[in-house]
Amino acid sequence: MRFKLIIAFVEEDKSDQLVDAARAAGATGVTLINHARGEGLKPKKTFFGLHLEVQRDVLLFVVEEHLARNILECIAKVGEFDSSPGTGIALQLDIEDVVGVAHQIESLSERVGEEL
Template identity: 35%
Template sequence: MKFSVLTAIVSEDYEQKVIDGARELGAGGITLLSGRGIGSDAKKTFFGMTYEGSQSIIIMVLEKGLSLEILKSIQTLIVDKKNNDSHGVVFTLPLEHLGGIDLSQLAKFEQHLKENL
């Protein structure tokens, strides 16, 4: 079984939507981190200081096929095609070695593979 690390960096407004969507598709453990970002078009605020807002960094270890499904789902949530705007970024990285994953989660990943073959 191959694994990927899926990372989504979204505004805090989208955090719960991303988590709920990932859980519905079979994600187990999810790690949340807080961050701040500076986009290419920084917004000017009080006394000329720039502020882009708080962001959530959402990290999941997933079976490779499931990570692609969840990535596509998150992409539809964060990309506004109508206004050609994005409210975050989502990407996966291949995972070579893994230890400490919950065995019940492994069973869920195996079941997902069987259902989608």
């Protein structure tokens, strides 16, 4: 079984919605990193030297490769990444090796078999 890593950088108030959407699409878990900072096309504004920016979360999903694209699209839709600039981004990367997911492989095998 092969896996992909989906990384999403999102506004912290949307994290729970994105995790729920990813789980509904087949993700079996998530690692969430709080309070990340980022900058898009336009730098954030400052007020008396203080940065006025929304805190971001980084969501990391290790997902089965056949489910990855659908999960990525669900995350993008719920996060409104393409319709609202500055709401976040998500990307997927190939994973060469992974350990610690043996307990999930049986469940994933059944679901992926149904998807194919």
